[in-house]
Amino acid sequence: MSKPVQNELGFRESVELMFNRAASFMDISDKLIEKIRICNATYIVRFGVKLRGDVHTFTGYRSVHSEHKEPVKGGIRYSLGVNQDEVEALAALMTYKCALVDVPFGGSKGGLCINPNDWTEEELERITRRFTFELARRDLIHPSLNVPAPDMGTGEREMAWMVDEYRRLNTGDMDSIACVTGKPVHLGGILGRIEATGRGVQYALQEFFRHKDDVKAAKLRGDLKGKKIVVQGLGNVGYHAALFLSTEDKAKIITVIERGGVVRNGDGIDIQALKDHMNSGAPLEEFDGGEISQDADALTDKCDILIPAALESVINVQNAHSIKAKLIIEAANGPVTAKADKILRDRGIMIIPDMFANAGGVTVSYFEWVKNINQIRFGRLQRRYEEGRNSALIDALEKQGMTFSRGFKSEYLDGADELDLVRAGLDDTMRLAYRSIRDTLRDKPELEDLRTAAFYTAINDIALHYRSIGL
Ligand code: NAD
Numbered sequence: 001m002s003k004p005v006q007n008e009l010g011f012r013e014s015v016e017l018m019f020n021r022a023a024s025f026m027d028i029s030d031k032l033i034e035k036i037r038i039c040n041a042t043y044i045v046r047f048g049v050k051l052r053g054d055v056h057t058f059t060g061y062r063s064v065h066s067e068h069k070e071p072v073k074g075g076i077r078y079s080l081g082v083n084q085d086e087v088e089a090l091a092a093l094m095t096y097k098c099a100l101v102d103v104p105f106g107g108s109k110g111g112l113c114i115n116p117n118d119w120t121e122e123e124l125e126r127i128t129r130r131f132t133f134e135l136a137r138r139d140l141i142h143p144s145l146n147v148p149a150p151d152m153g154t155g156e157r158e159m160a161w162m163v164d165e166y167r168r169l170n171t172g173d174m175d176s177i178a179c180v181t182g183k184p185v186h187l188g189g190i191l192g193r194i195e196a197t198g199r200g201v202q203y204a205l206q207e208f209f210r211h212k213d214d215v216k217a218a219k220l221r222g223d224l225k226g227k228k229i230v231v232q233g234l235g236n237v238g239y240h241a242a243l244f245l246s247t248e249d250k251a252k253i254i255t256v257i258e259r260g261g262v263v264r265n266g267d268g269i270d271i272q273a274l275k276d277h278m279n280s281g282a283p284l285e286e287f288d289g290g291e292i293s294q295d296a297d298a299l300t301d302k303c304d305i306l307i308p309a310a311l312e313s314v315i316n317v318q319n320a321h322s323i324k325a326k327l328i329i330e331a332a333n334g335p336v337t338a339k340a341d342k343i344l345r346d347r348g349i350m351i352i353p354d355m356f357a358n359a360g361g362v363t364v365s366y367f368e369w370v371k372n373i374n375q376i377r378f379g380r381l382q383r384r385y386e387e388g389r390n391s392a393l394i395d396a397l398e399k400q401g402m403t404f405s406r407g408f409k410s411e412y413l414d415g416a417d418e419l420d421l422v423r424a425g426l427d428d429t430m431r432l433a434y435r436s437i438r439d440t441l442r443d444k445p446e447l448e449d450l451r452t453a454a455f456y457t458a459i460n461d462i463a464l465h466y467r468s469i470g471l
Contacts (some may be wrong), residue, residue, distance in 0.1 A: 003456020005316045013088040014313070015337035019092070022455030025182050025447055028463050032471060036462050039065045039088045045134045051123050056103040058114060060131050062140040062148075065091035065107040071144055071369075073098060073105035073181075073362060075151025081309075082111030086312070090151075091354055093333055094362070096458035101433045102357040103366045104401055108146055110135070115333075116153050120167070123209055136179075141166055141287050143373065145179035149365045150182040152311065155236065156194065159183045164337065167334070180373035181365035184281045190368040193361075199423065200360015201307065201331045202249065203430040204352055208327075211438065218327045218350040224249035229301045232257040234275060237331045237358065242271045242308060253302045258284060262298040262390060265290035269386025289384035300324055308335035315340045323349060325371050330354035345449055353451035356433055357456065364422055370396045404428050 009017065016037060017374050021034045042063040048055040061084060074094040078089075087109045095107025112131055116124060125194060135141045141148060142163065150159055159182045166179040183189035209213055209223045212446050220227070229251050231242045238256075247250040247352070252268035261284045263269055270289050277287045285292050297321060299306065308314050312334035315323060318342035319412065328344070329352040330336060336351060344351060363367035374396040441453040 003315065005318050005337075007173075008313065008316050008318075008339060010089075010314050011334050012085045012092070012218055014338040015089045015334060018341065018451060019096075019455055020402060021338075022447070022452045022459060023145045025452070025456060032104060032457075032463060032466060035466065036066070037092070037469065039063055039091060040067060041083055042088055043138060043140060044084065044136075045128055045131075045266070047134050049121075049127050051126065054339060058127060058131070060110065060112045060134065061087040061092065062110040062146070063087040063091035063108060064136055064140075064146065065109075066095040066462070067102045067106045068095075069098070070104045071105060071142065071147045072108035073103075073147050073149065073365065073369075074109035075182075075361070076110040076112065076148045076152030076154055077151040078112050078114050078116045079082060080115050081115060081311070082113045086236070087111050088385075089312070090144070090333055095462070096356045096383055097359050097362060098456060099458040099461040100355055100436070100454055101200075101363055102431055102461075103359075103362055105147075105362070105366070108148075109151075110140070111151075111289050112149055113152075115320060121157075122297050124158075128158050128161045132162045136166055136169055141179050143173070143175040143369075147178065147365075147369060148180045149361065150236070152235065155190065156182060156184045157187075160187050163187060174375070175373050178369050179244045181368040182361075188368075188372050189216075190371055190422060191327070191417075191419040193364045193368055194236065195332070196239045196364035196426060197358050197361035198242075200242060200311075200363065200426055200430055201237065201241040201329060201357055202244040203360070203427045204357050204434065205245065205305070205329060206249070207434040208329075208352060211434075214350070216436075219348070220326050224251045226250045227305055229305045229307060230255040230257070230298065230301050230303045231307045232299060232314065232335075232465045233311055233332065234271075234278060235256055235310065237361075238307065238309030239275050240304045241272065241331055243275075245349050246271050254303060255298055260284040262293050262295060263287060263290040264293070264298075264301075276378055277280060280287060285344050296431070297322070305329060305430070308332050311335070313337050315344075320344055321347075323347075325349065327352070329357050331358050333358065337347075338340075341451065349418070351449065351451055353454050355454050356430075356437060356450070359432065359433065360426055363426050366402075367393065367397065367425060370400060390418075393421065398408070403432070405432065 024123045045060045089111035098105045167176045170176045177188040256263045300322040302324040307329045309331035314334045320343035432459045437453045447453045
């Protein structure tokens with residue numbers, strides 16, 4: 001849990017301030033803006049589970065920010081820092097993210113106030129199943145109403161328990177497999193979902209470097225090759241982003257900041273070796289692939305690109321003046337507070353905002369959900385059947401209103417396997433979303449920055465929806 005920073009705003013307030021900044025440039029009535037901004041509902045549940053001979057009470061949340069499209073979508077987080085303010089801020093970001101990347105979901109988010117490391121796997125399973133029951137009985141897990149996914153502290157394992165519990169409660173429901181995404185592949189998941197958010201961060205950066213004006217505006221040159229990168233958090237998102245950027249784009253990860261300390265190596269850290277070391281349970285100090293320290297200021301290390309991929313509000317009024325990166329890409333949700341955002345903007349540091357940068361997860365979750373509700377069968381089929389299967393998935397996505405760029409279909413219908421298709425669909429989505437943010441900024445230069453343009457684009461899309469139903 002991060003300590004509160006003096007003179008800082010809460011996470012939700014921060015998101016609302018950024019939203020208001022974009023809304024102030026729009027010709028939309030204040031009342032409609034308020035409708036779009038507010039969180040529709042937050043359910044707080046307290047439930048007891050008998051563990052270790054005693055009853056333990058847990059507090060969980062599920063916020064539904066906007067149901068303008070259904071199902072609503074958003075991860076479930078396991079962390080001691082979970083609170084109402086946090087889930088509401090995260091649910092709001094989900095609404096804007098889905099609108100921005102053209103995924104037809106409303107925004108939701110959930111969390112359980114728990115440190116997963118305090119419990120054994122068996123205990124966590126019992127807690128997760130009970131939490132699932134509490135949410136499902138109120139339709140807060142439901143294939144056509146509310147579809148959770150993994151977030152900080154949860155992954156495929158928790159999603160497997162959730163889907164299994166949901167199916168026990170809803171035996172006759174053909175779509176029950178679609179009640180959560182981020183499931184293991186053999187349980188209805190889709191290839192490429194685990195890596196999706198980190199992969200999306202990589203694609204977002206690749207797209208950024210295709211636009212020479214943007215690269216120049218960030219005082220950078222060339223492409224990703226050799227760029228010095230600092231990453232905070234080597235969990236699902238940070239690890240995949242760092243791995244792909246270092247092994248495929250030949251960027252240098254010079255600093256990794258984790259809970260147990262900081263690893264630095266000016267020649268580039270071997271990310272897979274570091275992750276294997278962390279997974280082995282050995283202390284970080286014993287990692288021999290870099291210099292290890294315990295300093296608290298590594299976010300201010302000199303670098304080209306800073307990737308906060310752990311938690312919110314880590315770049316705030318206390319350290320924003322000292323950040324030396326030229327470009328920040330927000331892999332985590334809300335890592336830069338609204339006050340820090342202003343400081344960084346004034347200092348000319350460019351930010352690729354969370355609502356775009358980490359949208360890879362929800363994009364591939366969408367592919368998984370469409371595959372599930374269309375009853376597209378799983379498992380590797382013979383290559384000659386792949387074409388038909390990919391075509392079914394693309395057709396289903398298009399029927400839902402998703403658009404792909406020209407050339408995409410002809411390239412990926414011909415015998416590509418599911419992972420190729422998912423990666424290509426994600427790449428396409430990230431490119432189109434970045435271009436729509438740029439187009440907004442080109443048409444409205446007064447918006448000034450990518451975040452405000454992203455909010456503007458998303459709010460506009462949601463407003464169009466409400467207008468079309470007469471609001
Ligand atoms: P995770 O639990 O897999 O990883 C988080 C990592 O951050 C862990 O390795 C943890 O040790 C580290 N960490 C926690 N506190 C830290 C601190 N104070 N300093 C340094 N490291 C710290 O979580 P994740 O799924 O990778 O999520 C990370 C962020 O990305 C969150 O903001 C989440 O909301 C966002 N996100 C995740 C997904 C997804 O698909 N998992 C999608 C979109 C956004």
